[in-house]
Amino acid sequence: MTCPPAATRTRLRERLAPWLFVVPAAVYLLLFFGYPVVRNLVLSFQQYTPATFYTGAAPFVGLRNYAEILSSGAFSQTLLTTVLFTAGSVAGQFLLGLALALFFRRGFPLGGLLRSLLLLPWLLPLVVSATTWKWMLDTDDGVVNNALRALHLVSSGIPWLTGTSQALVSVTLVNIWVGIPFNTVILYIGLRNIPAQLYEAAELDGAGLTASFRHITWPLLRPAVSVVLVLGVVYTLKVLDIILVVTGGGPADATQTLATQSYELSFQQFEFGRGAAMGNVLVILSLVLALVFLRADRRAAHP
Numbered sequence: 001m002t003c004p005p006a007a008t009r010t011r012l013r014e015r016l017a018p019w020l021f022v023v024p025a026a027v028y029l030l031l032f033f034g035y036p037v038v039r040n041l042v043l044s045f046q047q048y049t050p051a052t053f054y055t056g057a058a059p060f061v062g063l064r065n066y067a068e069i070l071s072s073g074a075f076s077q078t079l080l081t082t083v084l085f086t087a088g089s090v091a092g093q094f095l096l097g098l099a100l101a102l103f104f105r106r107g108f109p110l111g112g113l114l115r116s117l118l119l120l121p122w123l124l125p126l127v128v129s130a131t132t133w134k135w136m137l138d139t140d141d142g143v144v145n146n147a148l149r150a151l152h153l154v155s156s157g158i159p160w161l162t163g164t165s166q167a168l169v170s171v172t173l174v175n176i177w178v179g180i181p182f183n184t185v186i187l188y189i190g191l192r193n194i195p196a197q198l199y200e201a202a203e204l205d206g207a208g209l210t211a212s213f214r215h216i217t218w219p220l221l222r223p224a225v226s227v228v229l230v231l232g233v234v235y236t237l238k239v240l241d242i243i244l245v246v247t248g249g250g251p252a253d254a255t256q257t258l259a260t261q262s263y264e265l266s267f268q269q270f271e272f273g274r275g276a277a278m279g280n281v282l283v284i285l286s287l288v289l290a291l292v293f294l295r296a297d298r299r300a301a302h303p
Contacts, residue, residue: 037283044276052272065277074253074261082237082257082285085172089239090232092176097183097228104184105191115188122181130245133174137161137246164254167247171255175242179235183228190224191217226297230290237286258282 044065046058069075104115121129136143137160145157160170194217202212240259243249249256249264256264259282266275 040276040279043273044280046273048272048276050270058273061273065273066281069265069274069278069281074256077253078256078258078261081168081253081255082259085168085175085239085255085257086233086236088169088172089175089179089236090229092172093179093183093232094225094228096176096180098187100180100184101187101191104188115184118184119181121178126178126241127245129178130174130242133170133177134161134246137170161247162251164252167251167254171243171246174246175236175239178242179232183232186224186228187221190221194220222297226294230293233289233293234286237282237289258285 043058045060045062047061047064048058052058100118104111137145139145139157139159139162142157142160144160145154148154148158158166160166198216198220199212202216207215237257238259239257240263243255243257243260244263247255249260258278262275262278262282264275265271265278269275
């Protein structure tokens with residue numbers, strides 16, 4: 001017995017309906033994510049220069065671009081700077097974000113307003129934030145040095161942006177300031193999802209604040225912690241605008257990271273193949289660090 005045409009059309013629509021939601025997203029990912037990734041990968045194996053725009057010739061050079069950037073004398077220092085900048089930024093953002101999340105969890109008058117104001121650094125365009133901090137950290141007329149001189153803590157301005165030993169600390173602190181709101185919001189939501197009855201039961205058993213945090217808060221907050229740390233590492237590795245605006249990668253390449261080096265190779269030296277190769281090294285590093293953390297977190301959660 002054959003199905004009526006109406007029933008057949010209904011069944012066909014039911015089968016096609018999920019694809020109507022999936023296909024647009026898949027097309028979007030392929031066009032705006034998949035294609036750039038593949039194109040950048042192909043570009044890293046070519047000698048792509050400004051002349052290529054006119055001649056169309058981009059000779060295949062194999063792994064030469066990768067060999068040149070990895071054997072460069074500046075690569076090891078750039079990699080170390082990237083690691084220090086990332087580790088300092090992620091640690092600072094997480095610790096301060098966790099402290100603020102615990103503070104706001106207690107609840108107090110105007111707490112909601114303060115949480116909203118805390119989002120301002122995250123909502124402002126990064127160029128605006130970086131420009132403001134560059135002015136504040138100016139050696140001669142910056143707000144920070146003027147305040148330190150007014151408090152008689154220093155006699156002359158500290159070269160926050162021009163000293164090779166201070167510049168990396170400065171851009172790290174700026175990036176921490178920008179990332180604190182995101183960490184606070186995600187961790188605050190995680191804390192709010194922990195049942196209050198668990199703390200009440202722990203208090204009846206005589207557990208103090210430290211024991212409650214160790215045995216209740218931290219284990220149940222682990223999913224939120226994983227989110228902010230993984231996203232923090234991935235985001236910080238690709239930070240470009242803050243460093244370019246505040247220090248430009250200087251002084252003497254003291255704040256040059258893999259991201260800024262990739263930008264410099266591509267858009268200042270016009271070595272597009274080497275710039276693409278540096279970008280791919282950055283992507284691989286991000287994936288490796290994210291996978292290592294997720295694996296370690298999974299082992300800690302299920303020993």
